[in-house]
Each structure stands twice: as structure tokens, then as C-alpha cells.
Amino acid sequence: MASSTTELIKSKLDIVDFLRGYLTLQPAGKNFKALCPFHHEKSGSFSISQERQRWHCFGCGLDGDIFGFVMKYENMEFGEALRFLAEKAGVELKHENPAEYRYTGLLYELNDQAKNFYRTCLAAAPIVKKYLEERGLTQETIDEFEIGWAPNEPEGLSMFLLNTGSSPQDLLQAGLSIKTERGLMLDRFRGRVMFPIHNHLGKVVGFTGRILPQFDTSNDPKATYVTAKYVNSPETPIFQKSKLLYGFWKSKDAIREAKSAVLVEGQMDFLMSYQSGARNVIASSGTALTSDHLRSIHRLADEVVLCFDSDAAGSDAAERAIDLAEANDFAVKVATFKDFKDAAEAAKSDPANVARTLAVAVSAPLFYFKKYLPTDMSQLQSRDGVIKLRGFFGKIKNMWRAV
Numbered sequence: 001m002a003s004s005t006t007e008l009i010k011s012k013l014d015i016v017d018f019l020r021g022y023l024t025l026q027p028a029g030k031n032f033k034a035l036c037p038f039h040h041e042k043s044g045s046f047s048i049s050q051e052r053q054r055w056h057c058f059g060c061g062l063d064g065d066i067f068g069f070v071m072k073y074e075n076m077e078f079g080e081a082l083r084f085l086a087e088k089a090g091v092e093l094k095h096e097n098p099a100e101y102r103y104t105g106l107l108y109e110l111n112d113q114a115k116n117f118y119r120t121c122l123a124a125a126p127i128v129k130k131y132l133e134e135r136g137l138t139q140e141t142i143d144e145f146e147i148g149w150a151p152n153e154p155e156g157l158s159m160f161l162l163n164t165g166s167s168p169q170d171l172l173q174a175g176l177s178i179k180t181e182r183g184l185m186l187d188r189f190r191g192r193v194m195f196p197i198h199n200h201l202g203k204v205v206g207f208t209g210r211i212l213p214q215f216d217t218s219n220d221p222k223a224t225y226v227t228a229k230y231v232n233s234p235e236t237p238i239f240q241k242s243k244l245l246y247g248f249w250k251s252k253d254a255i256r257e258a259k260s261a262v263l264v265e266g267q268m269d270f271l272m273s274y275q276s277g278a279r280n281v282i283a284s285s286g287t288a289l290t291s292d293h294l295r296s297i298h299r300l301a302d303e304v305v306l307c308f309d310s311d312a313a314g315s316d317a318a319e320r321a322i323d324l325a326e327a328n329d330f331a332v333k334v335a336t337f338k339d340f341k342d343a344a345e346a347a348k349s350d351p352a353n354v355a356r357t358l359a360v361a362v363s364a365p366l367f368y369f370k371k372y373l374p375t376d377m378s379q380l381q382s383r384d385g386v387i388k389l390r391g392f393f394g395k396i397k398n399m400w401r402a403v
């Protein structure tokens with residue numbers, strides 16, 4: 001049954017018309033060609049056959065049909081691609097779908113219900129709204145990114161979802177509840193501001209919860225337990241941190257337009273930058289930058305501007321990101337806030353700070369110059385100065401090859 005559904009969808013969606021929404025196609029004989037979105041190239045080796053309704057890349061060797069393209073391009077599982085394409089084709093899906101389709105559908109459903117629950121809780125929690133206001137977020141941003149509040153109760157969300165017909169097993173699989181050693185159901189997120197993580201199509205697939213300062217015990221020596229400042233949803237088939245970029249669903253058009261993506265460290269940096277008008281921004285959520293993240297960006301942009309915390313940890317993270325981005329063929333710039341810790345603080349003080357700082361972002365080699373080269377050459381008389389200089393040459397060694 002599933003195969004006849006996919007055939008029906010394929011008969012309604014012409015692969016050439018469909019791919020025009022993603023790529024710039026050139027006629028080539030009876031086929032079409034384009035720059036391959038799956039590897040970096042300057043001449044088009046990505047070929048599309050209308051006759052066979054398939055694509056093939058002579059550069060990287062990948063090939064497939066419309067389903068294969070969507071799964072690869074949008075980072076989707078088969079069940080997601082099926083739903084996505086069925087909607088586009090106007091084909092109604094019957095219930096005889098694979099178990100996996102039902103399972104991922106369930107995960108989407110639960111995350112969506114949880115998001116709505118947290119939003120309702122935020123609306124009834126003035127103390128949390130005040131906190132978000134103090135951090136600088138407007139109501140419009142809170143609504144647009146569907147920020148919520150997980151009350152500091154053991155089982156608020158769990159009871160809500162169980163009462164609407166979910167099974168305990170479902171809640172555990174979605175990562176919304178945890179099971180205690182005694183077998184009790186407990187909400188994973190308690191006393192936290194909830195940032196839903198949306199996939200690239202705008203569906204909620206997981207959460208990052210930031211502890212409200214009142215409930216943060218991490219600096220309290222008398223605390224009987226230590227709360228983590230941030231808690232993330234666990235990995236599920238629909239939530240893979242190494243692939244998801246926070247805010248990408250909102251900023252991808254601006255990134256495509258600017259051909260440049262501004263990469264910040266956390267949700268608040270993202271939200272405050274976005275709110276300040278820097279719309280081509282993204283954040284890796286709860287994990288370091290990966291090649292998968294960069295591949296998602298590369299389909300839209302060939303430049304990344306790293307805008308990390310201005311402390312030593314942020315500077316080191318920028319170095320790692322430079323190496324990774326250069327290895328993935330990006331032009332890299334680094335933007336540093338001089339008087340502020342991060343983008344969130346800078347934007348809160350004055351929204352214009354973000355654009356101002358991005359405008360003077362420096363190239364990666366110049367970033368290394370500033371970081372490692374002594375301003376006073378007499379420092380090279382000392383061993384420390386020479387070690388620093390050696391660090392500098394080590395850092396830019398790889399760049400000579402790229403130039």
C-alpha cells in the first residue's frame with residue numbers, strides 16, 4: 001500500500017517542476033542540470049531526467065527520486081518526506097502506513113501539545129514574563145518563537161498529556177517525561193523557560209529549557225541537588241542536535257538573500273539578534289557546530305560570520321568553528337563584541353549594536369592576527385611571545401593553501 005501511495009505522489013509531482021523550487025535548472029539536451037546541492041562545485045554535474053523522474057550527480061555519485069531528494073535536502077526521515085510530499089501533491093494518506101510513520105507522527109504531535117501547554121503556562125506566569133522582558137525579549141518575539149514556561153511542578157505536563165490520552169510510554173519516547181528509580185513519571189522540564197526547537201519546516205521537534213534564576217541551585221552551596229542551567233530534549237528520530245539549527249526555519253530566506261549566515265551561540269543570542277533586525281542569524285542548539293549544520297547552511301550561503309561570546313571560551317569555540325567552516329569551503333568572518341559578553345547583551349543595550357558589530361566583522365586570518373600577534377614586537381624577546389607567534393603561524397598555515 002505504501003508503495004502505491006508513493007507512486008501516486010510521484011505521478012502528481014513532476015520532479016523537474018519540484019526541483020525548480022530548490023535549484024536553478026538549465027536545460028541540457030532532454031535532461032536538466034544544476035549545481036549539486038549535496039557537494040560543493042562550480043560547474044553543474046547534478047542531472048535531472050524528466051523521462052525517468054530521477055536525479056543523479058556525476059560529481060558525488062548520489063542519485064534518487066523525488067523522495068530521496070527531499071529526505072536528503074531537508075534532513076527528513078522517510079515518514080516525514082512522505083507526509084511533506086503528500087501534502088504538496090494533494091494526496092491523502094491512508095492509515096496503512098509504516099509503523100515508523102505513525103511513530104514519528106506521534107512524536108510531532110506530543111511535542112506540539114507540549115509546546116501549547118508551555119505557552120499557556122507562560123501566559124499565566126507574570127513572574128516569568130517579567131524575566132523575559134528584563135532579558136529584552138518583546139511579546140512579538142515570544143509569540144513568534146513560541147516560547148513557553150514549564151512550571152516548577154513534578155508532573156504538570158505529564159498529567160496533562162496522560163489526561164488527553166497519551167500513554168506513559170509515549171511520553172518517555174518523546175523525551176518529555178522521565179521515569180524515576182521508583183517508577184514514577186516526572187516532567188523532564190521543571191521551573192524552566194522553554195524554547196521550542198523547530199525543524200527546518202517549522203515543526204517543533206524538541207526543547208531547550210533554561211532554569212529560571214529563582215530555581216537555579218548551581219551557585220547555592222547549601223542546595224541538596226544541583227540544577228543544570230540548560231536541559232535539552234534527548235535525541236529522538238525527529239530531534240537530532242547535530243543536524244538542527246535553532247531558528248533556521250525563520251531565517252533561511254534571509255540567509256539565502258544575504259548569501260551569508262551569522263552564527264551565534266545560544267537561543268537568547270539568536271532571539272535578540274533576530275529581534276534587532278539581523279535576520280540571517282542561526283544558533284547551534286545545545287551542541288557544538290557540526291559538518292551537518294554547515295551542510296544545511298551551504299545550500300543557501302557561502303559565508304558564515306561567527307559571532308560568539310567575547311570571553312576566552314567563545315574565542316576558542318570560534319577557532320574550532322573557523323577550522324570546520326574552512327574545511328567545508330566557507331568564507332569565514334569573525335564578529336566580536338567589545339563591550340558586551342554576547343549578542344544578547346549587546347542587542348539589549350542597543351539593538352543597533354548587532355548590525356554595527358557585524359559590519360566590522362574581520363576575516364579569519366585577521367582574527368588570528370589580532371588574537372596571536374603581539375602588538376609590541378619586543379614581546380618576541382620572551383619565550384611566551386614566541387610561543388604565541390608559533391600559535392599564530394600554526395593557525396593560518398591551512399589558510400595559505402585555501403587562498
Ligand SMILES: [Zn+2]
Nearest residue numbers: 036039057060
Ligand atoms: Zn553532488
